[in-house]
Amino acid sequence: xxxxxxxxxxRDLDFNAIVAKYEKRIFNVIYGNLKDYEEAADLxxxxxxxxxxxFDRFRGEAKVFTWLYQxxxxxxxxxxxxxxxxxxxxxxxxxxxxxTDDDEGMQREVADxxxxxxxxLEDKELRQRILAAVETLPPEYKEVLMLREFDDLxxxxxxxxxxxxxxxxxxxxxxxxxxLRRKLGPYYRM
Numbered sequence: 001x002x003x004x005x006x007x008x009x010x011r012d013l014d015f016n017a018i019v020a021k022y023e024k025r026i027f028n029v030i031y032g033n034l035k036d037y038e039e040a041a042d043l044x045x046x047x048x049x050x051x052x053x054x055f056d057r058f059r060g061e062a063k064v065f066t067w068l069y070q071x072x073x074x075x076x077x078x079x080x081x082x083x084x085x086x087x088x089x090x091x092x093x094x095x096x097x098x099x100t101d102d103d104e105g106m107q108r109e110v111a112d113x114x115x116x117x118x119x120x121l122e123d124k125e126l127r128q129r130i131l132a133a134v135e136t137l138p139p140e141y142k143e144v145l146m147l148r149e150f151d152d153l154x155x156x157x158x159x160x161x162x163x164x165x166x167x168x169x170x171x172x173x174x175x176x177x178x179x180l181r182r183k184l185g186p187y188y189r190m
Contacts, residue, residue, distance in 0.1 A: 013064075015055055019048050022065055026072050033076040043079060047072040133183040141176035144169055 013021065026047055031040035050071050051058075058067060113119060134142060147153045147161060158169045 015052055018051075018064055018068075022068055023048070025065065026068055029069060030072050030076055033073075034079065039079060043072065043075045046075055050075070129184060129187060130180070133180050136183065137176055137179055141172050141179065144172045145176040145180075148173055 023044060027040055027044040030043045030047070031037065034040055034043070047068060051068055058064075062070075134145060137145065143162065144158055144164075147158045148155075153161065155166060155169055155173075158164070158173075159166050162169070164172070
């Protein structure tokens with residue numbers, strides 16, 4: 001039963017001493033992989049059960065921790081695959097009522113992230129960049145763009161307000177949008 005190489009400090013330990021020595025390290029390895037305390041506790045126990053079952057076949061070619069680590073790693077891989085399959089099977093519509101313990105259906109609420117601090121900050125930054133870019137436009141392009149996009153005037157209303165022809169309004173608006181695209185493009189490329 002003692003198949004440990006002479007340089008291995010664990011060669012004289014019985015299995016209970018090995019569990020006591022390596023349980024926390026194995027738990028930390030598993031927890032680091034799965035990020036789930038309960039799963040890590042279960043797989044740590046399963047690691048040592050498997051190790052105990054096959055302890056008589058441990059040849060001592062590797063250190064005890066390395067051997068335990070391999071068992072834990074394989075269990076983590078298997079559990080991750082199993083959880084992935086379960087998640088794939090549990091796709092539910094957000095519109096469907098959710099079952100509860102008291103058998104009453106409960107509607108799901110989906111969080112509205114549009115007003116999150118990050119989104120609000122991004123929107124503010126976008127508005128600032130757009131306004132700064134609009135300010136750099138030549139006056140004749142800035143005027144029609146402001147009337148159309150910010151004042152929400154129709155093309156005919158812009159014609160009436162500026163005295164330009166309809167074709168001229170469309171041309172200036174198109175050129176103004178093109179200038180903005182070029183100015184803002186580096187910030188918003190995906």
